[in-house]
Amino acid sequence: MRHIKKSLMKFVALLFFLSASYAYGGAYVMAVNTQPSGNQAVTTMEIIAWTEEEGIPNPCYGSSRCYVGPDVFYKNGNKPGMYGSCIGAGACLDDANRYSTTAEVMRAYKRKLGIPFRTTFTIISGDADCVGLYYSKQISSGYGSAQQFPNSTCGKLPPKNQNCSISVPSEIAYGALKASDVNNATRSITGQVKCALKGDFRLEGFSTGREAKIYLDSNRQMYSTLQINGWEAMDGVSFKAKGRDQPENFTLTSILRTITPPKAGKYEGIAVVLLSYH
Structure with missing residues (x-):
């Protein structure tokens, strides 16, 4: 970037967005649908992002074999056997025992299958409570002994026959700004949620590391915070779905902050907008 008159420096800020219907651990997964299939069910989901902190031990490091991948937890309390996801769909890392940390497992999974990654596989029954890693x-x-991956959560599955979709523009572009205009610079976009049935859902917004601050530079000197309809996005905002795929609009606002005066250049960050069911 070049200096402009009066030695004011310009920079370009850009915030990219991912949208998902569930989150587990540092991975974000969108449940596409689940359909009955005889006494079983077939589910489709897409992992759209996955991050991990460095240094967290991998619990199956050094074992003779270890599989890591998506599956569901059942309402009867039984744990998944991972046959459908790992053997049927090939959606798992099958040598996770080689890696000493969860971050290494994540990188190996991305090398093998890539992110985003969509998969369809059979589960034991549609009577599942939540989806997780x-x-x-x-x-x-059959049922098995699979455990949730460290620091992960199990995202609640939608009610029967409920199917919601979320759409958000892929980016907020601030364009070129003067250094003096950075703090409190605000931009907004409009997102939309559609649901097949009436019901309650919740929207949240945060960084891929599930933090309120979305850093736009490697030195963590510039960041954005998000609001949904004027409320802090990290805290979540509740909505009521209208059903019949009637759109429910929401306003997503990004507010820039700097800790030190910014240098000229290009600044980028990635945020996640998450939809979950009550």
């Missing part, structure tokens, strides 16, 4: 030292065609 699991690891297991052995595969079972």
